[in-house]
Amino acid sequence: MSQEFVIEAFPRGDQGKGASRRLRREERKIPAIIYGGNKEATAISIWHNEIKKALENEAFFSHILTIEIDGKKESVILKDLQRHPYKPLLTHADFLRVDKDHEIHVNVPLHFLNEETAPAVKLQGGSVSHQMTEVEVICLPQNLPEFIEVDLMDVAMDQVVHLSDLKLPEGVRIAALAQGEDHNLPVLAIHKPKGAKSEEESSEESGEE
Numbered sequence: 688m689s690q691e692f693v694i695e696a697f698p699r700g701d702q703g704k705g706a707s708r709r710l711r712r713e714e715r716k717i718p719a720i721i722y723g724g725n726k727e728a729t730a731i732s733i734w735h736n737e738i739k740k741a742l743e744n745e746a747f748f749s750h751i752l753t754i755e756i757d758g759k760k761e762s763v764i765l766k767d768l769q770r771h772p773y774k775p776l777l778t779h780a781d782f783l784r785v786d787k788d789h790e791i792h793v794n795v796p797l798h799f800l801n802e803e804t805a806p807a808v809k810l811q812g813g814s815v816s817h818q819m820t821e822v823e824v825i826c827l828p829q830n831l832p833e834f835i836e837v838d839l840m841d842v843a844m845d846q847v848v849h850l851s852d853l854k855l856p857e858g859v860r861i862a863a864l865a866q867g868e869d870h871n872l873p874v875l876a877i878h879k880p881k882g883a884k885s886e887e888e889s890s891e892e893s894g895e896e
Contacts, residue, residue, distance in 0.1 A: 694754045695734060697716070716732040746833050764782065768780050798837065805841075817875050818874055818875060837853060850874060
């Protein structure tokens, strides 16, 4: 992983709705919690604008993050993020502790390659239908990929790409497939757009007339 994200955090003593509102309004911070790793949960606060800026980077969601609090560092992943129902504001964040010897479950984005240049699209007029834009993987923290690539160059017309077709980095498994073949869900497919006619169909109709 090429990027490193370090989040400055502060201990949070006062809790409850009133304290959280004051935190957001007066200090421009949001409440958060660090949990897991066989340790007690730690209530913290983090800068609202700092975390909001970090979220603009897709990699933030699939990276091991470093939270620095009172000079100590914790390795975590972002597990949940709550937003205001109608304002562009964050309201709470949950972070899960990780360590190098225990596997983690993380949603990783899918990056689609050659989506416009694949023969089934460019030459045959196919349209790509996406069923997924991310996938949950299981791996050790050091093996966590920033994203998984899906190359459409060799995907044929009317072909469906399933989870089992994805090429994964070493040490990475797909969570759904660990539950059995029944969970081998479709990722994407290339089909003719509805209402589109093939050249052969058009020629046949022209010949009949």
